[in-house]
Amino acid sequence: MLQKPRGTRDFLPDEMERRRLIERRMRDAGRRWGYREVCTPDFEHLELFTMKSGEGIIQEMYVFEDKGGRKMTLRPEVTAAVLRMYVNEGKVLPKPLRWCYFADCFRYERPQKGRYRQFWQFGVELIGADTASADAEVIMLADDTLRSSGATFDLHVGHLAPMKHLLSGLDPGDQRAIMAYLDKHDQKGLETALVEKNLTHLAEPLAALGECRTVSEVFEVAGDVPERARIEETFSLLDSQNIDYRPDFGIARGLDYYTGMVFEGFAKNLGAENQILGGGTYRLAHLFGGDDVASCGFAIGFDRVMVSIGEFELAHEPVVGVVCTPEGRARALEVARAFREAGIRAEADLMQRGMGAQLSRAAKSADFAVVLGKREVEAGTVTLKNLHSGEQQERSLEDAIAEVARHGAC
RNA sequence: GCCAGGGUGGGGUAGUCGGUUAUCCUAAGGGACUGUGGAUCCCUCGACCCGGGUUCGAAUCUCGGCCCUGGCCCCA
Missing domain, CATH: 3.40.50.800 (Anticodon-binding domain)
Structure with a gap:
């Protein structure tokens, strides 16, 4: 008997109805905030993603050559495609652009719980608004979307500036390595690296940064940074709306194109793969030949949300x-x-x-x-x-x- | 790419220090029953993941592969 490809799933009608219900709730959250749905191709030029994330990701993508000899790939994520679309045909639209998407993505990885080779993401991109209000809106929308879906989760919100400030004396390679350890909460690896690089004086403030639970503590540890006012405004907006989040300035997200605010969501009841949301402010459009527009967005791992929610009864129609x-x-x-x-x-x-x-x-x-x-x-x-x-x-x-x-x- | 545990009809299972026709439940199709159902009874359909090896004989032992589950790595 023929098997389905590794890491893919079939969905019977009962499960499909459950998925569509949650999907609808997410889309509806986007709609309430004015984020209109867009759709991009399932496959793109390979270049789009190597420009964004480097050559290293090729081994983790479904890459193929089409009959015209072009290097193509099934999309491993949607943000790059949305920003390509913005550069291609969105530049003249009035700012800010509020877009959302629900799309399947493909990654050639080892399947495990909550990780499949074909998986679905719901995400939003807010393009062309570079303010604390914009940052706060995207975080509040992420919170609203996850809450509407029925998932129970922890929301962590941080900003890269304090950490980058602490590491400002280092060359970019060391900076990236240190941030990778911080992102993984790998204390031993971090200590070893700091000793090797003769940077033991950073151990204490870096550890303290991850422990900070208020914004003011952050600046005591990291010193004043130019982004301070923006960070304080973003967090006070979240507080004014009683958003349930935890300040976490240990989030590094190891990615070069993230420029400032970063946030992550974690399902409370999942195993190793418990991150269900990731987002932040970034600049990407200039990579694809557009202007250096400020953007902010997030993506939710839909399949992990479904695992987290678990079984539930659907309303029965006669x-x-x-x-x-x-x-x-x-x-x-x-x-x-x-x-x-x-x-x-x-x-x-x-x-x-x-x-x-x-x-x-x-x-x-x-x-x-x-x-x-x-x-x-x-x-x-x-x-x-x-x-x-x-x-x-x-x-x-x-x-x-x-x-x-x-x-x-x- | 690495580690551990797995794979028997559509779903769930029994059997395994090699030995008759592979067990049971359930689902599905048909019948008893051509104007009132879910019950019951009968019948039918349907499986040892794939390939090599050992053997008179392999679901069982062995090797390789594929796939599943969980973990590592990675995580855009």
């Missing part, structure tokens, strides 16, 4: 099974159509079964049966049977539709 005798078949199609026009899910028998068997089948998957036999056809009525209570009554089609709709409303 289902009508249309049951008929051979002489009622044509009428049954009309009746089924009338239910569907009223927005009610109606399913007809396709197996040429007897009425007993049709009802038996309907009892497993439907809430109501509509019976159409010789009697109903001649009288122009339908028999509506409640499959839960067993009660049934012959009545007009309109009454039957109203009765089923009434149950859908409760």
Whole structure:
């Protein structure tokens, strides 16, 4: 038997309905904040992502050559594509741009819990607003989106400036290495590296930075930085709206294009792969030939959110099974159509079964049966049977539709 | 790329120091039953992940691969 490709999943209808419900809640959060949905191609020129993240990521992507000999790749993330789109056709739109997306991405990695080779991300990009209000809005939207999805999570918010200030005397390579250790909370690795590089005087302030729980402590540890006013304003905006977050100036996110504010979300009930959200301010457009526009965004790992939420029951919509005798078949199609026009899910028998068997089948998957036999056809009525209570009554089609709709409303 | 544990009908399982026709539950299809169902009974369908090796004989032992689960690395 043919297997599905490694790290991919099939979704049966029950799970698909659950996914669509959560997806809708995320999109709706975006909509409430004015973020309109965009869509970019599933595959892009390889160059788009190597320009953003370096050649090293090629081994972790689905890379292929197309029939014209072009180097292509399935997208491993969406931000680069959205910024490419901004450069291509968004530059003349009035700023700021508020965009969101829900898209599948592909990474050639070893699958484990919450990590698949095809996975889905919900994300937003706010392009062209370089203010504390912009930073705060994206964080508040991230919080609203995760909250709306039903996930329970911890939100960490930080800023790169204090850490970069502490490391300002170092050459870029050392800086990056130190930040990588900080990002991983690798204390031993950090200490070893600091000793090797003769930087032991940084050990204490760097450790203290990660422990700071208020913004004012941060500047006691790291000294004054030019971004101080912006940072204080962003955090006071979050506080004014009672956003539940933890200041975390140990977030390094090891990425060169992040310029300032950074934040991460962690599911409370997941294992090793518990980060469900990452975001921050960044500058990317200039890499793709555009202006050096300030941007801010986040991406949510949709599949991890689904794992975190776990099993849950969906609201049940009433289902009508249309049951008929051979002489009622044509009428049954009309009746089924009338239910569907009223927005009610109606399913007809396709197996040429007897009425007993049709009802038996309907009892497993439907809430109501509509019976159409010789009697109903001649009288122009339908028999509506409640499959839960067993009660049934012959009545007009309109009454039957109203009765089923009434149950859908409760 | 690395480590550990796994893989038996669609789902869940029994069997394993090699030995009859691979067990049971469930689901699915049909029938008993052509105008009132979920019960019951009967029938049917359907599996040892793939390949090599050892052997008279392999689901069982062995080697390699694939895939799954969790962890490491990485995480845009």
